[in-house]
Amino acid sequence: MAVSAGFKADLISAIPSLRAFAVSLAQNSDRADDLVQETLVKAWDKHESFQMGTNLKAWLFTILRNEFYSQMRKRGREVQDSDGVMTSRLAVHPSQQGKLDLQDFRAALEQLPEDQREAIVLIGASGFSYEEAAVICNCAVGTIKSRVSRARTRLQEILQVSGEAEYGPDSIAAQVMGSPVHG
Amino acid sequence: MDRMEKPADTEANIVRLNKNGDPLGPNSEIGRKLKQYYEDIVSEEIPDRFSDLLSRLETAERSKNEE
Numbered sequence: 001m002a003v004s005a006g007f008k009a010d011l012i013s014a015i016p017s018l019r020a021f022a023v024s025l026a027q028n029s030d031r032a033d034d035l036v037q038e039t040l041v042k043a044w045d046k047h048e049s050f051q052m053g054t055n056l057k058a059w060l061f062t063i064l065r066n067e068f069y070s071q072m073r074k075r076g077r078e079v080q081d082s083d084g085v086m087t088s089r090l091a092v093h094p095s096q097q098g099k100l101d102l103q104d105f106r107a108a109l110e111q112l113p114e115d116q117r118e119a120i121v122l123i124g125a126s127g128f129s130y131e132e133a134a135v136i137c138n139c140a141v142g143t144i145k146s147r148v149s150r151a152r153t154r155l156q157e158i159l160q161v162s163g164e165a166e167y168g169p170d171s172i173a174a175q176v177m178g179s180p181v182h183g
Numbered sequence: 184m185d186r187m188e189k190p191a192d193t194e195a196n197i198v199r200l201n202k203n204g205d206p207l208g209p210n211s212e213i214g215r216k217l218k219q220y221y222e223d224i225v226s227e228e229i230p231d232r233f234s235d236l237l238s239r240l241e242t243a244e245r246s247k248n249e250e
Contacts, residue, residue: 003244008237015233020224037236044240102223105216124207124214125221152206155213 003047011040014060017126021061024121025068027110035071039064058128062136065118108158112151119147120155 018039022032042063043050050059109117115137122133123144130148134141155161207214 002248003241008241011237012229012234015229016225016227019227019229020221023224024221033230033232037232040233040236041240044237102216102219105220109217109220120207120217121221124217149206152211152213159213161212 003044007047007050010056011043011060014057015040017057018060018064021118021121021126022064022068024109024125025065025114025118035064035067038067042067055132058132058136061122061126061128065136104159105155108155111158112154116147116151116154119144120151123148 015036018036019032022035022039023029026032026035039060043060046063050056112120118137119133122128122136123130128136130141130144133144137144205214207217
């Protein structure tokens with residue numbers, strides 16, 4: 001079956017968000033664009049396995065994410081596991097009078113382990129539901145929730161954002177995990 | 184004029200939003216920055232390499248089908 005014009009148009013319209021997700025994973029725009037390119041080729045080749053009417057964006061994000069991790073493994077880079085990350089590796093960026101600079105934010109985001117970074121980006125920026133993010137990351141919904149929560153807590157620590165820590169992550173983590181998150 | 188950065192209702196909004204289960208909503212500073220970071224990339228112009236790539240894929244498929 002030929003690739004339909006509609007499918008091609010949908011691929012094109014997904015490129016901007018695929019690039020944003022790729023940059024957040026790879027943290028390098030050249031590598032990110034290589035990832036997007038590889039994703040488009042794979043999506044084109046596998047277009048018959050995409051079920052019309054289901055979420056194309058989520059399908060493409062899944063392909064991109066799988067490609068990212070498989071490239072990391074090929075490079076022999078160990079995938080970061082958030083459980084093994086110590087707070088001490090985080091440099092503290094003093095925020096200026098509570099105003100968060102985008103550059104500081106980017107630097108803070110880069111310090112997160114991949115699993116937390118992808119979770120908070122998928123939920124907080126890409127517009128996916130927890131359920132969709134769980135499918136994309138091939139893990140449980142509760143795992144996504146706790147990763148988002150930990151990511152947010154850690155970003156607050158790094159950026160020394162005050163005024164929201166007491167409201168957010170701990171209560172969510174408590175619902176998810178039945179106990180407060182340390183860290 | 185040394186007004187405070189945050190409007191008075193910000194904290195109340197944070198509480199309300201988080202009760203609704205959105206810890207990264209518009210009144211979360213982390214949530215706002217995250218969206219700004221992401222939208223900056225989304226709004227970049229799409230590099231030509233991607234439309235070129237899709238055209239090549241399309242051409243390759245067409246010639247394959249004509250064989």
